[in-house]
Amino acid sequence: MFTAFERLVAVRYLRAKKQEGVISVIGWITVAGILLGVGALIVVMSVMNGFRHDLLATITGVQGHVVIGSFDKSLPDYEKMVVNLESKSGVTAASAYIEGQVLATANGNNTGALVRGMKREDILKRDFMRNAVVQGSLDGFDEGSGVLIGIRMARKLGIYTGSKIKLISPEGQVTAFGSVPRTKTYSVAGIVDVGNAMFDDGMILMPLKESQIYFRRKGTVNYIEVILEKPETARERMKEFRAEYADSSIWMQDWMARNSQFIGVLQVERNMMFIIVAMVVLVAAFNIISSQIMLVNDKAKGIAIMRTMGASRKSIMKIFMITGSSVGIVGTVLGTLAGVSLALNIENIRRWIEAVFDTTLFPPEFYFLTRVPASVKIEEVFWTIVVALVLSFLAAVIPAWRASRLDPVEVLRYE
Known part of the structure; x- marks a missing residue:
């Protein structure tokens, strides 16, 4: 050339x-x-x-790929739905949980937090969340009343494994004098480091049974999350799930829509x-x-x-x-x-x-x-x-x- x-x-x-x-x-x-x-x-x-x-x-590792909820804010038959969803091909796991906003306080410090009530087995199904536990352990999580908190929240409140944390929920008991916020103190069973400041700074994991009692949702949950083998197919799979539950008050949303912003x-x-x-x-x-x-x-x-x-x-x-x-x-x-x-x-x-x-x-x-x-x-x-x-x-x-x-x-x- x-x-x-x-x-x-x-x-x-x-x-x-x-x-x-x-x-x-x-x-x-x-x-x-x-x-x-x-x-x-x-x-x-x-x-x-x-x-x-x-x-x-980090977002999908904590939130899942498809979330299922109800316009009634309650899913009473969640156990059957979880079994049905997990039996489908391409579904890695399905888990039911309760979610609610609280005010967390300890050592005179306060911060807003999002409580997620989950079963221990559902946490273990997700490698991302299981590997995020840096202090304490999940042993006896379902039977106990301890909670897991994010590492940044622990630093902000000045607490560690074994410390006490008070949770105040606005969804309290209704009395003749108005609604009284529900307050309860829990021990910190462990600390998680997800690697996402949004969760590490404001997430609390609570045993599902305890969260049902705390949020007064006995026998029900707020949401069901589905983990897929191929996250990019979430929108197509959601259409399949929606067709199966077309006659109910159930709504669904995929991870792309939830995090579209x-x-x-x-x-x-x-x-x-x-x-x-x-x-x-x-x-x-x-x-x-x-x-x-x-x-x-x-x-x-x-x-x-x-x-x-x-x-x-x-x-x-x-x-x-x-x-x-x-x-x-x-x-x-x-x-x-x-x-x-x-x-x-x-x-x-x-x-x-x-x-x-x-x-x-x-x-x-x-x-x-x-x-x-x-x-x-x-x-x-x-x-x-x-x-x-x-x-x-x-x-x-x-x-x-x-x-x-x-x-x-x-x-x-x-x-």
Whole structure:
């Protein structure tokens, strides 16, 4: 494709002499621009992928893929429904639970919390929740009256395993003087670390029987959750379940609908970040044009001499295509290596920066996750490389075409 002559001249042009220092600096700036653009694009896309994956994994790991409830706010025949749902193909597990808002208080500290009354076996069915228990255990959970609380809530209230926590529910007993909030003190049987600030800061797991007593729902539950082998089929499977319970007051909702706000925001952020960072690569590509045009102007005499000695316009164009594309290739390769390395070690880098500068770069209260996730996808890295190389190639075309159109007679007229 390229002759030895064309490669030799291109390499000599890439080696700037002292009088060509400005051109050399611009060339290195262009390489740095492409490096930063490609590297930043890979890091941003990887972090956004990891953020979406981990956030949805924690949400579905706690909430399930399909939730079933009743407009009457009560499911009396929940045990039969659970057995029926679990017997269906593609269903990993089904669990009944009670959910209610409370005010949790301990050591003079207060915080709002969401109580989920579940059976021990239903917690164990979910690897995500079972592995989240970092203190205490689930042994005897159903028979006891202890509760599991999120690790961030434990820190906020200053409590630990064995401590006491008071729960106050607005759904209390109705008396002649009005509704009296229901108050009861429980012991902390364990602490869970889900990895999602939304749950770690406001979740309390209570034995199902105890929650039925506390929320006055004896023999009934609020919801049933279904865990599927393939979460992406939740919408289709929900239609099947709805058809089976079409004559009842039951409603259903899949995990995508329940978290549509999160999914939508994440997608918008991902697209916008891609566009913004891609502009860096585009600007660097324009730098290739400017640096190569300066090189063409500087080498005009040499181009004219080569043309008079028999070099064709096509050969001249190839020479400058090599010089321009080489800048893009070097920047893309270095940017890819830097971007992948940073993405794979982003959490360690975040911890180091926070330790050195005593600051918080990733507040869990705002981002919900307790760490910076990253998921490097080979196909996205591949397309990032392709886009950067194509832009570099296209940016090299204009200066190369201009070099090939130089008229040696005009250039050497006054020499």
